[in-house]
Amino acid sequence: SFSSAISAVRNYESLAKRHTEFFNAGFLVIKPSTEKLVEMLDFSSTFLSEKGGDQAAINGFYKDKIAPLDHTRVATNANVWRDNHASWDLRKIHSFHMTRDM
Numbered sequence: 001s002f003s004s005a006i007s008a009v010r011n012y013e014s015l016a017k018r019h020t021e022f023f024n025a026g027f028l029v030i031k032p033s034t035e036k037l038v039e040m041l042d043f044s045s046t047f048l049s050e051k052g053g054d055q056a057a058i059n060g061f062y063k064d065k066i067a068p069l070d071h072t073r074v075a076t077n078a079n080v081w082r083d084n085h086a087s088w089d090l091r092k093i094h095s096f097h098m099t100r101d102m
Contacts, residue, residue, distance in 0.1 A: 010022065
């Protein structure tokens with residue numbers, strides 16, 4: 001059985017109009033134990049990120065431990081909505097994640 005550390009929505013590349021293998025840390029809430037936080041900080045001190053920021057480091061730390069959430073319901077990226085809203089049911093969307101001007 002699949003045992004994940006976190007559940008998250010996969011990141012969406014607006015220009016390519018596709019989801020990536022990374023999850024989006026912009027709509028993520030975690031509450032790690034003190035021990036897990038120390039592990040994360042240790043990991044991030046040696047993790048090289050091309051773009052900087054926390055998203056790549058968090059993705060690296062939780063690699064292969066992420067259960068993807070349904071992006072048509074939770075943290076629906078506004079750009080995904082703009083690009084592919086015809087197949088979505090507005091009554092089921094729980095939350096939007098704004099990433100840039102629409």
